[in-house]
Amino acid sequence: MRSVNKNFNNPPASLSPNNLDEVIDRTNPLHRKRILQATYGNVTVVNALKRLYRNKCAYCDCYDDEPEVEHYRPKKGVTGQPGHDGYYWLCYEWSNLLPACHDCNKTRSKGNHFPVVNNSYQTLPVISAGVIDLSHNRLDSHTLSQLEVPLLLNPEFPGFDPFHYFKISNHGQMAPNPHAVLLNQQKAETTISKIRLNRDKLSLVFRKREIRYFMKRLKGILIKYLDGRFTTTLYEEAFIELLREIQDRSTLTDTSEHWFFWNYFNRNFKVFITRNFNGRTAVGLCNTYDAIIALV
Structure with missing residues (x-):
């Protein structure tokens, strides 16, 4: 939405x-x-x-x-x-x-x-x-x-903001925002259930697939950096390219589908990093992300 x-x-x-x-x-x-x-x-x-x-x-x-x-x-x-x-x-x-x-x-x-x-x-x-x-x-x-x-x-309800109601899990499932007031959580849960916003076509074929795709790309960038194929500059440039691709998809344009997903993914990218990578790897990627965001 x-x-x-x-x-x-x-x-x-x-x-x-x-x-x-x-x-x-x-x-x-x-x-x-x-x-x-x-x-x-x-x-x-x-x-x-x-x-x-x-x-x-x-x-x-x-x-x-x-x-x-x-x-x-x-x-x-x-x-x-x-x-x-x-x-x-x-x-x-x-x-x-x-x-x-x-x-x-x-x-x-x-x-x-x-x-x-x-x-x-x-x-x-x-x-x-x-x-x-x-x-x-x-x-x-x-x-x-x-x-x-x-x-x-x-x-269309005045002041509607999907971020007040929904979150997206690492598996591409929409869920109520746990920080929302109880009534808004109830509205989100009912909307997801009745409209079937987690049907396979949306949650598995699209949302989960896209999350995995970008996390796999991020892993590939990290591996090239760790084994010496990427300099620090190339590593950061590849990271920026990935982030900009997500940002491009999150903009409100005539052709963009799934506006909420892309904006949620973009705003919570560090959360998805933490969910997909463990320990020091996740920390390192998050630190790189913070450094890049500060520059761009």
């Missing part, structure tokens, strides 16, 4: 609030069936989300140039909550729509899951003068963020 700044007050034109007239009457069994994919999945909505997220999935940050339009709060029912009608009045709400890859959005991942704290509060549309009060529909409204406390993280 990466933080995304969306202007909730400037939705694509196809998301007109007038379209809600056809879905709001809960006494009419046809209304919920009138939620139209042609409206929330309109090409203008898809293109706007692709621009905002730089063609990445909102959850796993994998590249996807044909994302599915995902409802953060499910529109027609909530998995594991029998009798929940879903958040049908948010079906066209700009702040409730995210781009998601198929792996994150399918039934056994995010799907229609939407756990909240203790399931103690279920929001309903706020009606004023016979129409929906749209100010209560925004992601950051008091109704949706304070009265009902979601356990699934949303990268």
